Amino acid sequence: MSKVSETDVRAEVRAWLAANWDPEMSLVAWRNKLVDSGWGMPHWPEAWYGRGLPLGLVRAVEEEFARIGAVGVAKSGVRLLAAATLLEHGTDRQKERFLRRILTGEDTWCQLFSEPGSGSDLAGATTRADLHGDYWLINGQKVWTTSAHHADHGLLLARTDWDAPKHEGLSYFVIDIKQPGVDVQPLKQMNGHASFNQVFFTDAHVPAENLVGRIGEGWKVAMTTLAHERRGADGLSAPAKRGARTGRIYVEERRELETANQPYTWYPQRAGRVDLILDRAKETGANTDPHVRQEIAKLMILAKSAEWTARRARAAQQQGRPQGPEGSLGKLAASHVARAAAHVHTLMTGADALLTGPGSPRDGIIAEILVSVPAISIAGGTDEIQRNIIAERVLGLPKEPRFDTGPFRQVRKN
Amino acid sequence: MDLVAENISRAMSVSDESQFEPARRIQFAFTDEQEQFRAAIRRFLQEKSPPTEVRRLMDTATGYDPEIWRQLSEQLALPGIHIPEQYGGAGFGMVELCIVTEEMGRALLCAPYFSTAVLATNAILNAGTEAQKSSLLPDLASGVRLAALAVTEPNGQWDPQAIELVATPVAEDFLLEGAKSYVVDGHVADLLVVAGRAPGTAGGEGLALFTVRADASGVDRRLLESMDATRKIARIEFHGAQAQLLGDVNDGAKPLVRTLDQAAIALANEMVGGAQAVFDAAVNYAKLRVQFGRTIGSFQAIKHKCADMLLEMELAKSAAYYAAQAAAADDPEWPALACLAKAAASEMYLHIAAECIQIHGGIGFTWDHDTHLWFKRAKSSQVFLGQPYYHRELLLQRWGV
DSSP states (O other): OOOOOHHHHHHHHHHHHHHHOOTTSOHHHHHHHHHHHTOSSTTSOGGGTSOOOOGGGHHHHHHHHHHHTOOOOOOOTTHHHHHHHHHHHOOHHHHHHHHHHHHHTSSOEEEEOOBTTBSSOGGGOOOEEEEETTEEEEEEEEEOOTTGGGOSEEEEEEESOSSSBGGGSEEEEEEESSSTTEEEEEEOOTTSOOOEEEEEEEEEEEEGGGEESSTTOHHHHHHHHHHHHHTHHHHOOOOOOOTTOOSHHHHHHHHHHHHHHGGGTTHHHHTTOGGGHHHHHHHHTGGGOHHHHHHHHHHHHHHHHHHHHHHHHHHHHHTTOOOOGGGGOHHHHHHHHHHHHHHHHHHHHGGGGGOOSTTSGGGGHHHHHHHHGGGTTTTTSOHHHHHHHIIIIISOOOOOOOSOOSBGGGSOOO | OTTTSOOHHHHTHIIIIISSOOOSSSOSSOOHHHHHHHHHHHHHHHHHOOHHHHHHHHTSSSOSOHHHHHHHHHTTOOTTTTSOGGGTSOOOOHHHHHHHHHHHHHHTOOSTHIIIIIIIHHHHHHHOOHHHHHHHHHHHHTTSSOEEEEOOOTTOOOOGGGOOOEEEEETTEEEEEEEEEEEETTTTOSEEEEEEEOTTOOTTTTEEEEEEETTSTTEEEEEOOOSSTTSOEEEEEEEEEEEEEESOGGGTTHHHHHHHHHHHHHHHHHHHHHHHHHHHHHHHHHHHOEETTEEGGGSHHHHHHHHHHHHHHHHHHHHHHHHHHHHHTTOTTHHHHHHHHHHHHHHHHHHHHHHHHHHHGGGGGSSSSTHHHHHHHHHHHHHTTOOHHHHHHHHHHHTTO
């Protein structure tokens, strides 16, 4: 690939958009054009719906799209994690079959990794895949699966060898969710929402060609998925705000996003809603209580410091300096902030913290903060796992002795 | 799996992006020059201020080594690092000053730097007339003279409103009557900058800064026995001592408040440096110490403690750095950030120092082990310039809550 300048890229994408963009097209028709042109995922390889541009130029392309309000390819949910994993480990046939419909938004994906018996210890999965000629039979249970109830395909981590050590007996599959052997049940959380599902497999079928990577390499492939997840799916931006723009394509896009974002309405509350704290202090009169003032100040100091720590990490990265410890702390910091915020919110709310629902403060938002915050120190790696990671990878402290290194069959399980 | 499958940016979204205005001019990274400057100071202090030297000097009456002071003045120009060049300084600002205090805090340097460079010099820069700055600052910049800022009184408050010392005008000068206490390096200063008030005034009214020669008649100085022997403090009584007004009486408490805010930021950075030193010691020890056939650092009880300490320290560090950058950029919010940084750093430092003792176990409680030196500095820094609760309250007031 020859070196390309940002100016050239901008000119090229601008010309292409001028010739092709039409807000009255259907979403799928437009995205098929994007897939054919490579402008939907410009950093993907040219052979697979991309243009082979360096990641650093993606932003310029996105800005050109945003400038005229052009819609991009579908990016919601775990679809891009699926795409990134298939790009790296999938067969050509798998890429051909799945990638286009991921980008057009026609297919929705879910991720089938966590199990009731293996939360933090993901590699301890016991959902089994047994080969029967040209297909695998899947039996077991997955949990915490967002969007499984309307997903078409799932990224499945299942055990194919019980005598190999834990990490070496797993394989990675693409499974068709809409089949009789797959039963999806909503999982109601302590805050009343049901954003996730449990997925039960009873002799569900996976064709042999849907194995991703080699047998026994499932853990390695899953690491690719998780690495992209941590990178925020290559740092691609969320869809731009459309403002007052009109056209058929925006109606369809809005509908798609509403479905995609539905599980996440409580996520701001999960993070503690620090943004409401100072307003609530005035609103409740808690700003006159010296004890509460101290708690407010402690929280705001924590929240601001966490924000500046994230900025400091980004600034170091932008300067090309090696990442310092500040880059690994965001997740744990977010937990502290959320818990402290829930504490202060309920403290300020006083006896009204006994109420919930539309008749309670801020139409139930304050109550929802309290009962949503416990998720933040669990989701995406518990605080305890984060502390292990920080202690081992940042501080260089030794790992704990392990008891799960032998054949998986003999490892103690739930 | 999506409960595990959520990206961190989403988890951080409320506190990270949407709530706060983006700060455009405030830098989040040090420049290469600043990093080189830091490295030079660190090398100097590693050589000149090892714990053995700290122990030697903390047992002396003056509390510092004049030869080291001469070297850090002449070779590194540290006392005047933030003094404009026209007054004999190096012409840098708050960020560089805070790099110096951070490194001095790390090494626990025993020297009259905070008193002379951070407190007294900034008071003169903030309050002094052109003539006063021209006459007083060059000797402070060159390290030839030492100075101290006397604010707190036996009532132990850093709030300027609590000042009782009275300055009575007599002809061109003033006569000071009252007592100051907890004056850092007050026993060795050549020049005292003293906060006082006009006769018959109270609260925020009538406050001003004065300069007094430490050897003037009517000045009684007494070294106090300080819990933190690495930071000497003195009680100073003024019995009709002759003083000069520093600056303009109409400025009131403003220059003093500004000076204390700058000092709070410099102290926050000093604390961050000290905390890093004890933290590193704790982690290193956890990797070496063996109990039950394993290094104690392999136990989650210790690992998690260390991870929490790191988080707490990095958060306070971010606040200290940000406050220094905001002050250097003269961002309107910087006085509030001074309170924020001081409160964060002083809670953090004492906690880290206490945990460092805990991780060391019995040896950490001995006199011969160095951790207690930092532990005591942590506590003295927590009290010095105002306790965390005072700064938290001031923070909310400055934010208009």
